[in-house]
Amino acid sequence: MTTLLSQFDISEDRVRKIVAETIEGADDGELFVEYREGEALMFDNGRLKTANFNTDQGFGLRAVAGEATGYAHSSDLSEAALLRASDAVSAVKGGYSGTLAAAPARTNRHLYGEENPINSPGFEAKAKLLQEIDAWLREKDPRVRQVTASLASSWQHVEILRGDGQVVRDIRPLVRMNVSVIVGDGDRQESGSYGAGGRKNFDEFLTEDSWQTAASEALRQALVNLEAIPAPAGTFDIVLSSGWPGVMLHEAVGHGLEGDFNRKKTSAFAGLLGQQVAAKGVTVVDDGTIAERRGSLTVDDEGTPSARNVLIEDGKLVGYMQDRQNARLMGMNATGNGRRESYAHQPMPRMTNTYMTSGDMTPEEIIASVKNGIYAVSFGGGQVDITSGKFVFGCTEAYMIEDGKVTQPIKGAMLIGNGPDAMHRVTMVGNDMKLDTGIGMCGKAGQGVPVGVGQPHLRMNQMTVGGTRV
Numbered sequence: 001m002t003t004l005l006s007q008f009d010i011s012e013d014r015v016r017k018i019v020a021e022t023i024e025g026a027d028d029g030e031l032f033v034e035y036r037e038g039e040a041l042m043f044d045n046g047r048l049k050t051a052n053f054n055t056d057q058g059f060g061l062r063a064v065a066g067e068a069t070g071y072a073h074s075s076d077l078s079e080a081a082l083l084r085a086s087d088a089v090s091a092v093k094g095g096y097s098g099t100l101a102a103a104p105a106r107t108n109r110h111l112y113g114e115e116n117p118i119n120s121p122g123f124e125a126k127a128k129l130l131q132e133i134d135a136w137l138r139e140k141d142p143r144v145r146q147v148t149a150s151l152a153s154s155w156q157h158v159e160i161l162r163g164d165g166q167v168v169r170d171i172r173p174l175v176r177m178n179v180s181v182i183v184g185d186g187d188r189q190e191s192g193s194y195g196a197g198g199r200k201n202f203d204e205f206l207t208e209d210s211w212q213t214a215a216s217e218a219l220r221q222a223l224v225n226l227e228a229i230p231a232p233a234g235t236f237d238i239v240l241s242s243g244w245p246g247v248m249l250h251e252a253v254g255h256g257l258e259g260d261f262n263r264k265k266t267s268a269f270a271g272l273l274g275q276q277v278a279a280k281g282v283t284v285v286d287d288g289t290i291a292e293r294r295g296s297l298t299v300d301d302e303g304t305p306s307a308r309n310v311l312i313e314d315g316k317l318v319g320y321m322q323d324r325q326n327a328r329l330m331g332m333n334a335t336g337n338g339r340r341e342s343y344a345h346q347p348m349p350r351m352t353n354t355y356m357t358s359g360d361m362t363p364e365e366i367i368a369s370v371k372n373g374i375y376a377v378s379f380g381g382g383q384v385d386i387t388s389g390k391f392v393f394g395c396t397e398a399y400m401i402e403d404g405k406v407t408q409p410i411k412g413a414m415l416i417g418n419g420p421d422a423m424h425r426v427t428m429v430g431n432d433m434k435l436d437t438g439i440g441m442c443g444k445a446g447q448g449v450p451v452g453v454g455q456p457h458l459r460m461n462q463m464t465v466g467g468t469r470v
Contacts, residue, residue, distance in 0.1 A: 004033040004159040005167070007057070010079040016165055018079075022063055022086040023163030027098035028324055029063040029089075031161040032301060033077075034343040039118045042150040043130035051127070053118075060343040061085040064325050065096040073344045101328060103166045107305040111289065111296045112199035114171040116155040121202065126151050129206060137181060137215050143226070144219065145189065146182040151175075153202065160303040168303035174198075174294070174450060176439065177205045179218040183226055190228070190411070192221025193396075197438035200292045221378070221397050224409045231398065231413035231467030237373035238415065238463045239366055239401060244378055244436040246453035250354050251384045252391040252419035253284065255444070257311050257319075258337070258349040259326035261386055268389035268420050269317060277317045278423030281359055284312040286321055288336055288352030294438040295353040295452035302338035302347050309335045311354075312423075323349045341447040351442060353452030359429025363457040366428045368404040374413060374465060375399045375406050389419035392466075414466035422460060430457030 005012045015031070023029035035057040042050045058075035061082070070092030072085035121129075133149040156172040176197030182189055194217040196205055204210060240248070253269075261267035269277060278284075288297045288306030297306040302324050311319050322330070323338030326349055339350035367375065375398060382393035395413040399406045417425075435454035442451040 003169070004035055004157060005161065008077045008079065008082065014079065015082065016161065018082055018086055019061070019161055020163050020165070022061060022089055023100065025093050025097055026063040026065045026100065027328065028101045029163055030302060032060045032062070032340070032343055033159045033161070034058060035157045036154060036342070037116065037118055038154040040150065040152040041126050041130060042148065043127070043134055044148045045146055046134060048127055048130070051123070056342070058343040060345070061089050062346060063089045063092055065092050065098055067329060068092050069325070069346060071346045100163055101324065103162055103164055104168070104299070104302065104304040104334065107299065109298060109305065111291050111298050112173055113201070115173065115201055117153040117173050117175045117201045118155055121206065129211065133179060133211055133215050136212065137219060141183065141219060141223070143183040143185060143223070144181060145184045148180040150178045151202070158301070160301070162303070166303070168299055170298050173200060175200065175202050175205065177211070177214060178439070179215050181218045181222045183219070183222040185226055188226065190222050190225035192218045192223070192225060194218040194221070195437060195439035198292045198294050199296060224397060225411055228409040228411035230469040231410040231465065232469045233467040234465060235462050236465050237370045238460045238465070239370060239373060239375045240455065240458045240460065241375070241377040242363070242430060242432045242456050243434045243454060245376060246355050246436065246455035247379050247440065248382065248391070248393050248415070249284065249356055249455055250351060250440070250442070250451065250453045251382055252389065252417070253423060254286070254351050254354045255384065255386050256389060256419060257321055258351070259320045259322040259330060259332070260349050262320050263326050263330050266387050268387065272317050275317055276315050277420055278312050278315040279426040280315045281429050282312060282315050282423055282426050283310065283357040284354070285310050285357060286337065286351055286354045290353055290452070293353050293435065293452045294440055294450045295351065297336065297352060300336045300338045300347070301340045302334070304334045304336045304338060306336040306352060321349050321351060323347050339449050341449055345447050348445065348447070350444060350449055351451050353435060353454070355433065355435060355454030356429070356456065356458070358431045358433040358456045361428045361430050363430050363432055366430055366457050366459050367401060367406060369428065369459060370401045371403060373401040374410070375401050376413070376415065384419070389421070390417070391419060392416050410467070412468050416464040416466055422463065425460045425463060426458055427461050428459035432456045
């Protein structure tokens, strides 16, 4: 395979020399070179609405001196651009004399294949499949009023060159399929959606069984919402389903366990290592080593191999997610969580696949234990304040629980709380942990990266629910 360093208009030796001189005297740094292809098709309201293909390449050059960082990037792989970037980045070293940190450990592990998912099947076959999904759903139920189906894929090749000359290379495929349905009955309309993906090819998602399962699930959710009554407002015992509801854990707890927020003491979890921050029985893990998962990485964007990092163990805070800079400043080890959206962005501590591990209760036992509560099966959007830990999440599928039984579907339920407080309200943990289906995208400081979330069924006592029915 052609190396990305060889795509510069100068020799690789010259590139290495410029990078070494740029980083000399700093604590850390690297040249991050990226080539990316992306394709996206959307079939909406009976027609192919968008069809995009793009390529992008460029480099980002970084030098780290203490808490300061110099960073420059360009889409021009030329000596002139690299020298201009070097001049800008070197300014951060003015009056500073550091010792270059040791390079990350190497790994021979591969978590995903190198085949480009954009190439198979071809564009025409993908467009035809989306049209077939649309027609199948409209035939399946006359209440279907609109169908939106999409396929997206990308293929990323990265090379990371450090000041000491070490080079790390990685190939990263990524695919995603989504189906959204709007159903109607008279003047009332409701929606449902389902998505799946991962770091693999499209093969398993495009079989008839697979796409029909996805389409059926989107339709099922929409029809459930069509029968839903307004959610009550008040304080209720809550049961969260397994899988995608782990997005609440990701937002309300996960971000607060990233190293930069804790180093700067702006997280609600800052300074609490070794303390009880959740109920006993709650263990939270960030694991970037799960093969072919959306958030998995062979190496992060600094070249550190990904790892399985336990963050909360039996309710106690035992670790943070770290990139190299924050780990060094906090006297800790990098955990393989240094991630960036692209060559145009600096790395920072980010989650990979973050989930709560299983307990020993069955989902049926958990639901049966609730006399009057709410069963939250799926979440949509939410907002979180990292400093205070306060969050608000909207449920896209939820039901009442009455005398230990799931009853009427409800709409408009908003789960309101505080991350650290909510973790202390967990009283039952299910034995059915599962990860989401591969749709997670995480935003932080203007950067988006693919992630995974997950959890088993949970019971949380006396949580605040916003609704329209008192």
